[in-house]
Amino acid sequence: MNADTAVAEIRELRVEVDGHVLVDGMDLRALPGTVTALVGPSGSGKTTTGLALLGEYPEGARITGRVRVSGDVVGHVPQQPSAVLNPARRVGALLYDIARRQVRTLPRARRRAEVRHRVLTALDEAQLPDGAAVLRRYPHQLSGGQQQRVVLAQALLLGARVVVADEPTTGQDALTKRRIVERLAAVAARGIAVVLLSHDLDVVRALADEVVVVRGGRVVESGPAERVLRTPEHPWTRRLLAAETTPGGEPAREDPVADGPVPALEVRGLTARHGGAPVLRTDTLAVHSGTALAVVGRSGSGKTTLARVMAGLHRDHDGTVLLDGAPLPRALRSRSREQTAAVQYVFQDARAAFDEHRPVLDQVARTAVRLRGADPAAARAEAAATLDRLGLGAETVRRRPSGLSGGELQRAALARALLARPRVLVCDEITSGLDALTRRGILDFLTTLPRDRGGLALVLVTHDLDTAALATRIAVLDDGEIVEQGPAGRVRTAPRHPFTASLLQAASWRRPAAGAGYGAPPGCRRTRVRPVHGSGSAV
Structure with missing residues (x-):
């Protein structure tokens, strides 16, 4: 495939903030009608790479390399959708504004009905069939999963040719996860390039055409999804796959x-x-x-x-x-x-x-001071020890929250609660x-x-x-x-x-038995879309 068939391409991207390298030499190509998955642990650079496709970088970042995207619109389904939804506006106000700009050439008498039809269709395609009720709510009145699907509906309304989905199934039950997998497969089948950032290897198996495995901001392995996930070549990929099949923890006592x-x-x-x-x-x-x-x-x-x-x-x-x-x-x-x-x-x-x-460390320690009356120095030492036990070292927790991944902040939030x-x-x-x-x-x-x-x-x-x-x-x-x-x-x-x-x-689709077919869950039939060579536009 020639480089110009890609609707999104990253070459040798390096992003550095205050001497800390978030991404180093990142390469990525996304083709029309395909799903390219970035897989790796929290803090590996997945989100930084995805945001680069939107032209967004951390404040004060030093950036080298090349990012190219065809078209004007890149859809984004962020890991924390509440961050991109205006808490003061109802969902309907946001989506209707987008749809109104698309129907200006229609006769005035038809515009209102067409706007509503487009909005409800987008919500339905994003797995929010009760669209009329959702439109009346504010973002805080929706669950995290519902917020994610509203943001996906926004991307579909905008006509994005590339959709960056950052952990789109995070926080979803098995039934909803399965429907989201089916919906993202359908998005790709429409000729849209999907860049999937995910820790969930079940979802990656179900959706991805290409897999890029990252660690510490670098690509350690990439290739066709079936090859990478069945016969990984890099030790880190093998370790990641092995961890997926090993349950954590022991059940609590039963009485x-x-x-x-x-x-x-x-x-x-x-x-x-x-x-x-x-x-x-x-x-x-x-x-x-x-x-x-x-x-x-x-x-x-x-x-x-x-x-x-x-x-x-x-x-x-x-x-x-x-x-x-x-x-x-x-x-x-x-x-x-x-x-x-x-x-x-x-x-x-x-x-x-x-x-x-x-800094994250200061915020975690503050809980012990505020709720227990602990000495500030003792609270800071206790906070550092608890964070370290959760895998967050001293260099990481001295940063502000923007310098941590979503997964790292989840662990910091757990540490903060425990200090009470x-x-x-x-x-x-x-x-x-x-x-x-x-x-x-x-x-x-x-x-x-x-x-x-x-x-x-x-x-x-x-x-x-x-x-x-x-x-x-x-x-x-x-x-x-x-x-x-x-x-x-x-x-x-x-x-x-x-x-x-x-x-x-519904949970049983996630890991097919040995010898079973590879890919999407039952009822989720991927339709491959052949890219148009030369222009990079979708069929």
Whole structure:
């Protein structure tokens, strides 16, 4: 293939910030109708490379090399979609503005209907079929997965010829992940070049035509997806693939009743609302000291709302949250310092939870000073030790948040919560932005917490049934209702509700058995699009 067939191309890209090299000698080519996947651990340079295609670089970066993109529009589905959605504007306002600019040549009488048709079609193609309801909401009223799909709809509306998808399935349940895989395959089938930045090798297997493996900002291996993922040549690629098949951590112990009749944290009679509309109902849900509760469900099912209610971050609800049998104030600002420290929340969007202008180490240490009254020097030493245990060294944590990857910031957010020495730790999709090696390390770390932290109660909000398997109990949410809860082993092996069974079945496509066909899940049929030579435009 000639270089001019590519709609996006990167040659010898080097990005350096304050002496720290983020990307070094990066090469990448994206062809119409194909999916090119960048695979590597958190902090390997995937996001920096993807943003280069949009012409975006970190502040103060020194840049050498060449980046070429055909056409005017590059679509971007970021790892943290809330960062690119205006919190003060409804979703409909954003999408209608884009569509209106596209129908100016139509007769005035037809414009309104055509605008609405285009917007609803884009939402449907991005796996948001309930488009009319989504259009009325603000970004904060959507789950992280719904926000991602709104951003994809925006890219489709703009007519992008290249779409950079940065961890597009992060935080997604198995059912939604499968649909997103199908949708990105359909985007490629329309002749759009998709650059997929992902730690999820199941998704890469299902979608990618070409794979580029990166580590430390350098390409260590590249080639056709089937060859790289079946017979990798580089030791690092082999290590990455091996980590994917090795589960992290050990399941928590199975008998929460042994802790006595009073749970560490309990939710009773909950009805939570967004904009006056009920989105979550549950009679009772509890987690005991020294155990882990996994809350599982698809995107938009109410998982994050439940977690935020527990932490005092969602006030619009009826019902009671009890800590050691005593009611907690509904709003975080009404809780005492001790109550705030006792229930800590690790956000799904870790980047939005940090002050962009202060070093990460200082922000982590500040938690111990503010909530425990710790000496600043002692707090800083404790913060450094906790961060180091999570794989974040001294040089990394002295940077501001913009100098860390999404996965690195997730680990920093976990360290910050632990410095409060909580009784209950609520983790919202804590492993969703991590590569296989880092994910395994975090799960190993999390499963030691109930034992090593004086009977800490752990709540894992997750779409990932493998992560849920590490919990003592599992609660399954669907459409704002807990449809099943029970011991983790029983729920995963003998589900009693049809929705739980469907989640388990949807997860089964991810790793085909030896000798099985390579590629997309059942029902996801990739249609290859032959590139047009010369112009680089799509068929």
